[in-house]
Amino acid sequence: MLDMLKSVFSNLSRKPVTRMYPYEERKPFDINRGHLENNIDECIFCGMCQRVCPSNCIKVDRKTSVWEYNPFECVLCGVCVEKCPKKCLKLDVHYRSCTDKKYNIHLEKHDDSEKAGA
Amino acid sequence: MIVNSREVEISNLKSEVKKYHDGGYRFVTETCLNLEDKFKIIYTFAIGYDLENIHIITDGKNVPSVSDIYSCALAVENEIKELFGVEFDGLAVDFGGDFMLGESSPISPQADIEIIRREKGGKNE
Amino acid sequence: MSDKSTIPFGPQHPVLPEPIHLKLVVEDEKVVEAYPAFGFVHRGLETLAQKKDFNQMVYVVERVCGICSCMHGQDYCEAIEELMGVQVPVRAEYLRTIWAELHRIHSHLLWLGLFADAFGFENLFMQTWKIREKIMDILEATSGNRVIISVNIVGGVRKDINSEQAKWILKELDDVEEQLKDINDVVMNNYTVKERTVGIGVLTKEEAYELGATGPMAKGSGVDLDLRTTGYAAYKYLDFEPIVEKDGDSYARNLVRMREIFQSIDLIRQALSKMPEGDINVPVKGNPPAGEVISRLEQSRGEVVYYIKSNGTKFLDRLRIRTPTFANIPALLKILPGSQLQDVPVLILTIDPCISCTER
Structure with a gap:
């Protein structure tokens, strides 16, 4: 009957196991797959990420130098990062913050290399 | 394990399956494949850790059900019936199209050819 | 004299987060018949194999089920590797084994929590x-x-465990084992647990074999079937015995899972100490040759069967997944009639149902 008593008493004297989340955040692990980022200045628009992506969330247009990415279809497997020949794709450890609207990440490379979010 | 399945005539299917049953084999699964305009159903049995496969080629009508020999085959046969539209004769329990599909779901979604048609306003035949 | 009435159980039910629907025909409080209905989360993943190339499918099959996702990927990769004649490095085999056993531990602990929750033992649920x-x-x-770890690829694994991480894992596992021992007493001896599980849902050895039950469902009934003994991945280098209980009731299945957690901890320790240095994957060139292959392995719920038919192109002709829960459904339908209505949640949870697996 009293098997649980040991853990009950040890839990009484212990600190809480949970965190007060919004005020106290856990540090992400070094290899955490948070979100995908592209350093568009180095991108050569080879289209490798588009070919290997299992969820077809990346669209690359070589002619107009556009790299488009749908973060809501992405499954964060990280294959594109491994296959990227220029290593300009990278997985950041922090998660993308939540939103009430879906959006695409639209990156273009011009001579002056500007960045446009949509 | 590379599959080496042995083809069995539909008329001999039940006696072959009975042989496996009496030999102490465990029923593993049935797999339905789309051929050009036919279906191939692979029966997999296991004794210990070894597998044996037999298969039949059918046009999808009047396939004898093995669920009276191995009662556990009724789940997979109902699934094949609903996802591929293969008709089984003598199913131990026929869920009547309610096992995997709902009332408004597409008929035989995994089949290349359609052999069961939805009656007007009703469920599967 | 009493009348029969039909009670729907699910698809939304407090004890079960996943959608299964059962029509229970009851006579007073006694269940006399049970009819299941699935398909609420059918995603057509088997058909998707004809649309995605075989490397991309690894990430799709991992999403068949969250709890055993790593082992789904492993089985799929082993099937393709066998078809292509690829030999993965020994270190990759060990790493696959370690992740698979970690998945087994977390799956069993999740199950134990849900099971305790099913009969109202909230405290045990929180502890596990x-x-x-x-x-x-x-x-x-x-x-x-955390869950869908996507480590397996055709030809090996993607991530490595270095020696620092290995030390940290061993330390954490010691901690886990110590805390588990406290829980173990509760699960094995507690009045509440025993009252709700002993003698409930008895499945004899013959019935379990005949109905094709797998995993803890079969092992709890005394059927000595554990595919890990066939020595896929690194299990051929490790030393273990399959865990079997005789009684065949919910309590026995409970014990099997509880003991398997300790066994998995032991297997991870063995694997980490024996793991050799070396490559973690080999490059795989070309497409799988035309052919059919069946690959099986032991998941936390039992035996999973992958059937793959390839036609020589990068798309597979047919992928069929026979998941362990699907094999345990006939056994569930066998133990439900004759039980009390109050025991139905316990009986459904005792097969460790994974409905997403069942429907794919």
Whole structure:
């Protein structure tokens, strides 16, 4: 009957196991797959990420130098990062913050290399 | 394990399956494949850790059900019936199209050819 | 004299987060018949194999089920590797084994929590999930994700465990084992647990074999079937015995899972100490040759069967997944009639149902 008593008493004297989340955040692990980022200045628009992506969330247009990415279809497997020949794709450890609207990440490379979010 | 399945005539299917049953084999699964305009159903049995496969080629009508020999085959046969539209004769329990599909779901979604048609306003035949 | 009435159970039910629907025909409080209905989360993943190339499918099959996702990927990769004649490096085999066993621990702990919750033992539920969080941290620190860890690829694994991480894992596992021992007494001896599980849902050895039950469902009934003894991945280098209980009731299945957690901890320790240095994957060139292959392995719920038919192109002709829960459904339908209505949640949870697996 009293098997649980040991853990009950040890839990009484212990600190809480949970965190007060919004005020106290856990540090992400070094290899955490948070979100995908592209350093568009180095991108050569080879289209490798588009070919290997299992969820077809990346669209690359070589002619107009556009790299488009749908973060809501992405499954964060990280294959594109491994296959990227220029290593300009990278997985950041922090998660993308939540939103009430879906959006695409639209990156273009011009001579002056500007960045446009949509 | 590379599959080496042995083809069995539909008329001999039940006696072959009975042989496996009496030999102490465990029923593993049935797999339905789309051929050009036919279906191939692979029966997999296991004794210990070894597998044996037999298969039949059918046009999808009047396939004898093995669920009276191995009662556990009724789940997979109902699934094949609903996802591929293969008709089984003598199913131990026929869920009547309610096992995997709902009332408004597409008929035989995994089949290349359609052999069961939805009656007007009703469920599967 | 009493009348029969039909009670719907699910798809939304407090004890079960996943959608299964059962029509229960009851006579007073006694269940006399049970009819299941699935398909609420059918996603057509088997058909998707004809649309995605075989390397991309690894990430799709991992999403068949969250709890055993790593082992789904492993089985799929082993099937393709056998078809292509690829030999993965020994270190990759060990790493696959370690992640698979970590998945087994967290799956069993999740199940134990839900099972305790099913008969109202909230405290046990919270304790087990507290322990499980440590395993999730190990998975996250070694692979980058908590649940769908996406480590398997055709030809090996993608991530490595270095010696520092290995030390940390061993330390965490010691902690987990210590906390589990406290829980173990509760699960094995507690009045509440025993009252709700002993003698409930008895499945004899013959019935379990005849109905094709797998995993803890079969092992709890005394059927000595554990595919890990066939020595896929690194199990051929490790030393273990399949865990079997005789009684065949819910309590016996409970014990099998509880003992398997300790066994998995032991297997991870063995694997980490024996793991050799070396490559973690080999490059795979070309497409799988035309052919058919069946690959099986032991998941936390039992035997999973992958059937793959390839036609020589990069798309597969047919992928069929026979998941362990699907094999355990006939056994569930066998033990439900004759039980009390109050025991139905316990009986459904005792097969450790994974409905997403069942429907794919």
